[in-house]
Amino acid sequence: MGKTTGFMEYERQSQRERDPSERTKDWVDYTAPMTEDEIKKQGARCMDCGVPTCHTGTEINGSTTGCPVNHLIPEWNDLVYRGQWKAALEKEHEKNNFPEFTGIACPAPCEGACVLGINESPVAIRTVERSIIERGFEEGWVKPEPPSKRTGKKIAVVGSGPAGMAAAAQLNKAGHWVTVYERHDRVGGLLTYGIPEMKLSYEIVERRVKILEAEGIEFVTNTEVGKDVTEEQLRADFDSVILCGGSTVHRNIPAEGRELKGIHYAMDFLHQNTKSLLDSNHEDGNYISAKDKDVIVIGGGDTGTDCLATSVRHNCKSLTQFDIYDKKLSARDDEDNPWPQWPIVHRVEYGHKEAAAVLGDDPRAYAVMTKKFVGDENGHVKEVHTVNVKLRYENGKKIRDEIPGTEKVWPADLVLLAIGFKGPEQDLIKQLGVETTERSTVKAEYGKYTTNVEGVFAAGDVRRGQSLIVWAINEGREAARECDRYLMGTTELP
Ligand SMILES: Cc1cc2nc3c(=O)[nH]c(=O)nc-3n(C[C@H](O)[C@H](O)[C@H](O)COP(=O)(O)OP(=O)(O)OC[C@H]3O[C@@H](n4cnc5c(N)ncnc54)[C@H](O)[C@@H]3O)c2cc1C
Numbered sequence: 001m002g003k004t005t006g007f008m009e010y011e012r013q014s015q016r017e018r019d020p021s022e023r024t025k026d027w028v029d030y031t032a033p034m035t036e037d038e039i040k041k042q043g044a045r046c047m048d049c050g051v052p053t054c055h056t057g058t059e060i061n062g063s064t065t066g067c068p069v070n071h072l073i074p075e076w077n078d079l080v081y082r083g084q085w086k087a088a089l090e091k092e093h094e095k096n097n098f099p100e101f102t103g104i105a106c107p108a109p110c111e112g113a114c115v116l117g118i119n120e121s122p123v124a125i126r127t128v129e130r131s132i133i134e135r136g137f138e139e140g141w142v143k144p145e146p147p148s149k150r151t152g153k154k155i156a157v158v159g160s161g162p163a164g165m166a167a168a169a170q171l172n173k174a175g176h177w178v179t180v181y182e183r184h185d186r187v188g189g190l191l192t193y194g195i196p197e198m199k200l201s202y203e204i205v206e207r208r209v210k211i212l213e214a215e216g217i218e219f220v221t222n223t224e225v226g227k228d229v230t231e232e233q234l235r236a237d238f239d240s241v242i243l244c245g246g247s248t249v250h251r252n253i254p255a256e257g258r259e260l261k262g263i264h265y266a267m268d269f270l271h272q273n274t275k276s277l278l279d280s281n282h283e284d285g286n287y288i289s290a291k292d293k294d295v296i297v298i299g300g301g302d303t304g305t306d307c308l309a310t311s312v313r314h315n316c317k318s319l320t321q322f323d324i325y326d327k328k329l330s331a332r333d334d335e336d337n338p339w340p341q342w343p344i345v346h347r348v349e350y351g352h353k354e355a356a357a358v359l360g361d362d363p364r365a366y367a368v369m370t371k372k373f374v375g376d377e378n379g380h381v382k383e384v385h386t387v388n389v390k391l392r393y394e395n396g397k398k399i400r401d402e403i404p405g406t407e408k409v410w411p412a413d414l415v416l417l418a419i420g421f422k423g424p425e426q427d428l429i430k431q432l433g434v435e436t437t438e439r440s441t442v443k444a445e446y447g448k449y450t451t452n453v454e455g456v457f458a459a460g461d462v463r464r465g466q467s468l469i470v471w472a473i474n475e476g477r478e479a480a481r482e483c484d485r486y487l488m489g490t491t492e493l494p
């Protein structure tokens with residue numbers, strides 16, 4: 001531990017951001033750089049706890065707390081404080097193949113579990129994490145490291161999201177030949193076509209993909225396994241398969257008027273926006289535009305926030321985000337939600353700040369349930385009808401009672417459904433004969449990742465259901481370990 005009094009001397013400073021009214025004029029990273037001295041002070045705040053609760057990821061009450069990849073957080077905090085950046089980078093890479101993805105976009109369950117957070121602001125762990133890996137790239141320390149020996153075994157990874165990329169990276173390290181199949185035209189899964197450019201740019205994904213390619217991994221895009229590559233081809237060409245196809249079946253709102261034009265899944269909006277932006281700087285016009293529209297985003301999570309930030313950049317006329325939950329407390333409730341649980345508190349994310357800066361107010365409406373959509377004479381949505389609800393539990397089940405007199409009509413020409421995903425697509429899973437759970441995710445035990453089909457493993461959202469980048473990386477790494485054990489009889493992968 002570098003500075004024993006650091007946590008008393010220095011205030012928490014998390015990632016700086018550009019001015020929200022300025023940054024919404026472009027699609028460039030919304031954050032701003034920090035000085036080396038600022039980052040060192042954040043490292044110095046770490047107390048090197050006897051039980052570093054930040055370091056171990058687990059789930060309590062359905063939320064993640066602590067780091068799922070078991071990052072060596074106290075170690076790299078100390079090294080950063082001492083200015084030993086290269087050693088800090090090595091510690092980061094020991095546990096996480098892609099700290100640049102988590103350093104940018106992880107909600108940081110490590111910070112929720114940080115001991116300093118009991119009576120102070122937690123250590124700005126994610127900010128330190130990001131600074132280490134960026135320094136590594138700037139200094140040229142992150143280089144391809146191809147394995148010295150090849151085993152001759154071949155593995156197909158289906159899906160190039162963080163789970164697939166992590167599995168591929170680890171299996172390649174063990175000397176296997178890895179081919180990653182991706183049905184879209186670009187690699188990265190939801191890192192590329194879910195999270196928008198200003199939060200996590202494709203350049204960051206591509207920078208890592210180039211390193212993985214130079215290490216010997218083959219990425220095959222525009223190729224859907226199950227259609228363009230058949231199950232027989234997989235069996236003939238590969239010794240093992242890892243399913244990392246994500247959890248992409250949309251959740252819908254089966255309300256009256258759902259079929260109207262102008263109502264879209266958030267993912268279609270976000271995917272098309274990023275593709276058009278990357279392909280042609282939006283000149284091809286192949287995206288759903290929010291320009292001059294009254295936009296309603298249904299869903300209070302991260303995807304909804306990404307829709308806000310995207311709509312503001314399109315110059316929408318108005319913007320409202322419906323959250324089915326009540327507004328949360330500003331500080332954690334120590335009785336119901338004690339440390340080290342993930343703090344359930346009101347958060348103001350980048351998209352909320354941007355909407356407020358450009359349109360004048362925080363765009364959220366709370367405890368709002370959509371009742372129906374009403375269209376104009378051309379079959380285009382023009383209104384969303386809602387009612388406020390009160391949540392209660394009956395035998396552990398959520399019941400939402402409508403509050404009489406709270407009915408409201410909202411003008412809308414674009415409605416975006418950001419209410420999550422039901423589970424993975426089933427075609428390939430069925431073709432392979434892989435068993436699923438009652439949630440339609442692939443049945444494979446956490447830590448083992450084996451399915452009922454010999455040689456077929458599963459990791460990430462396809463196994464866990466809709467989750468986080470950091471869990472996808474954790475599962476990809478561990479599935480690689482189990483696959484290596486299956487192929488070689490033993491493994492040295494972590
Ligand atoms: C809009 C949005 C924002 C998010 N923001 C965050 C965030 O800020 N922080 C965070 O931690 N998490 C976030 N998440 C969640 C996170 O992105 C996912 O949990 C994570 O990407 C899952 O990784 P994965 O590799 O399992 O699957 P994915 O990232 O979904 O990747 C799966 C890939 O497999 C491909 N594929 C599927 N089937 C086939 C097939 N048969 N053949 C070939 N390819 C196939 C798909 O095209 C896709 O590219 C967000 C999710 C969304 C939707």
Ligand code: SF4
Nearest residue numbers: 046047049054114115
């Ligand atoms: S819990 Fe917080 S203070 Fe303790 S070691 Fe982890 S980051 Fe440092």
